[in-house]
Amino acid sequence: MSLNILIYAEDVIANAERHGNADAVRAAYPRGLHAAIADAFAGCGHTVRFSSLEDLDATLTPESLDAADVLYWWGHARHGDVPDGAAALVAEKVQAGLGFVALHSAHLAKPFKLLMGTSCTLGWRCGESERVWVAAPYHPIASGVPPYFDLPDEEMYGEPFDIPSPEDTVFIGWFSGGEVFRSGLTYKRGWGKVFYFQPGHEEYPVYCHPTVRLILRNAALWAAPAARRAETACPNMPPDRPA
Ligand code: ZN
Numbered sequence: 001m002s003l004n005i006l007i008y009a010e011d012v013i014a015n016a017e018r019h020g021n022a023d024a025v026r027a028a029y030p031r032g033l034h035a036a037i038a039d040a041f042a043g044c045g046h047t048v049r050f051s052s053l054e055d056l057d058a059t060l061t062p063e064s065l066d067a068a069d070v071l072y073w074w075g076h077a078r079h080g081d082v083p084d085g086a087a088a089l090v091a092e093k094v095q096a097g098l099g100f101v102a103l104h105s106a107h108l109a110k111p112f113k114l115l116m117g118t119s120c121t122l123g124w125r126c127g128e129s130e131r132v133w134v135a136a137p138y139h140p141i142a143s144g145v146p147p148y149f150d151l152p153d154e155e156m157y158g159e160p161f162d163i164p165s166p167e168d169t170v171f172i173g174w175f176s177g178g179e180v181f182r183s184g185l186t187y188k189r190g191w192g193k194v195f196y197f198q199p200g201h202e203e204y205p206v207y208c209h210p211t212v213r214l215i216l217r218n219a220a221l222w223a224a225p226a227a228r229r230a231e232t233a234c235p236n237m238p239p240d241r242p243a
Pocket of ligand 1: 104
């Protein structure tokens, strides 16, 4: 299946230059996060396009979202700079069938919060190792993933994670500090499918890990819409009597 993938990510190197951790981020992602996430789809035959805050008006439009099958979203320091209208547009398009994959700190991204309807807050601590366990081996996103895999360096995200109960908890992360976290969660919103995936702190090359890349690829196949809602599909009006 050939898909149209749209990747929104912040410029993590520019963010890091403002916050003083540019060396670590440059070492992990010398070409930034767009390229690292896109590398997961190398050889898949998908078309990959990019969106960022700097070109949002041109790259995150009704047309670009209609043309995309799945939107990947990585944001952190600049959630607040995403216009409310853009976030509402993404949520509306997901409701109509667009697949949405929220990565790591996108738990506080405006579109994700709109789709969840909760605060989406959690606990965190930097500089731990994580063991990611497959909790739903029957799920397509876990296809080919071993029973567990280790990330030697990752930011700890801990419970409680203030989200609605998911449809499936595909992955559970255990951290060296003792915390656990629901690291891979699926939802349906309207006609659209949503996957939240916790790994991906910008100081560690998590998106270069082969199993993480497999999960990103699986997520695209799972979240791609089987059908899109037409404007007339759910009219809020008295229906005619069935014949
Ligand atoms: Zn992080």
